[in-house]
Amino acid sequence: EIVLTQSPATLSLSPGEGATLSCRASQSVSSYLAWYQQKPGQAPRLLIYGASNRATGIPARFSGSGSGTDFTLTISSLEPEDFGVYYCQQWSNWPPSYSFGQGTKLEIK
Amino acid sequence: EVQLVESGGGLVHPGGSLRLSCAASGFTFSNYEMNWVRQAPGKGLEWVSYITATGATVYYADSVRGRFTFSRDNAKNSLYLQMSSLRAEDTAVYYCARADRTGFVFEHWGRGILVTVSS
Numbered sequence: 001e002i003v004l005t006q007s008p009a010t011l012s013l014s015p016g017e018g019a020t021l022s023c024r025a026s027q028s029v030s031s032y033l034a035w036y037q038q039k040p041g042q043a044p045r046l047l048i049y050g051a052s053n054r055a056t057g058i059p060a061r062f063s064g065s066g067s068g069t070d071f072t073l074t075i076s077s078l079e080p081e082d083f084g085v086y087y088c089q090q091w092s093n094w095p096p097s098y099s100f101g102q103g104t105k106l107e108i109k
Numbered sequence: 110e111v112q113l114v115e116s117g118g119g120l121v122h123p124g125g126s127l128r129l130s131c132a133a134s135g136f137t138f139s140n141y142e143m144n145w146v147r148q149a150p151g152k153g154l155e156w157v158s159y160i161t162a163t164g165a166t167v168y169y170a171d172s173v174r175g176r177f178t179f180s181r182d183n184a185k186n187s188l189y190l191q192m193s194s195l196r197a198e199d200t201a202v203y204y205c206a207r208a209d210r211t212g213f214v215f216e217h218w219g220r221g222i223l224v225t226v227s228s
Contacts, residue, residue, distance in 0.1 A: 036154075036215075038154075043220055043221055044215070046209075046214060046215060087153065089214065095168075099156060101153075
């Protein structure tokens with residue numbers, strides 16, 4: 001089973017600042033890595049798929065990078081609506097399964 | 110617009126059963142793989158189960174295998190999650206989620222439905 005570890009657990013930043021969130025896999029996931037944003041009381045929203053591709057409607061300030069075991073989600077200049085919890089997610093073909101990281105909470109400083 | 114609406118949640122005693130449903134609209138349901146993902150109160154996301162577009166193949170997380178059954182009715186644009194031998198640790202918001210064309214990510218999510226397992 002592939003384990004995803006996200007860091008930091010909490011990130012406190014101000015609007016306008018840049019944010020860097022990390023996700024490390026216990027073994028290579030190639031580029032089968034996605035990022036989601038979740039706000040309180042809401043379902044998660046897909047941000048990035050294939051490690052670096054923005055989903056439909058996602059602003060350009062969100063970008064993803066990495067391959068293999070180390071991945072990064074970068075938000076270039078934080079907007080007030082960007083605060084929430086961010087999860088990374090991977091797919092593996094054997095055993096067929098998906099898993100999520102434990103999440104990074106991005107909070108207003 | 111893609112819409113996924115879960116129903117059937119509620120309070121159930123440990124050892125009991127419950128069936129969740131998910132009604133899909135706004136896309137050609139029979140073309141897409143689907144999933145259930147859950148989130149315990151105050152916790153992170155946990156993938157539960159996956160089903161192919163035809164319903165012929167289903168995968169489960171170890172935590173629910175043998176207790177949950179995932180099925181779909183493409184004529185009714187609906188998903189079903191039959192949950193039995195429920196435990197306190199199954200308490201969570203359950204989301205149905207549509208995969209993207211690759212099947213690797215969860216592109217669209219329902220609002221979720223709460224299942225509480227408690228005596």
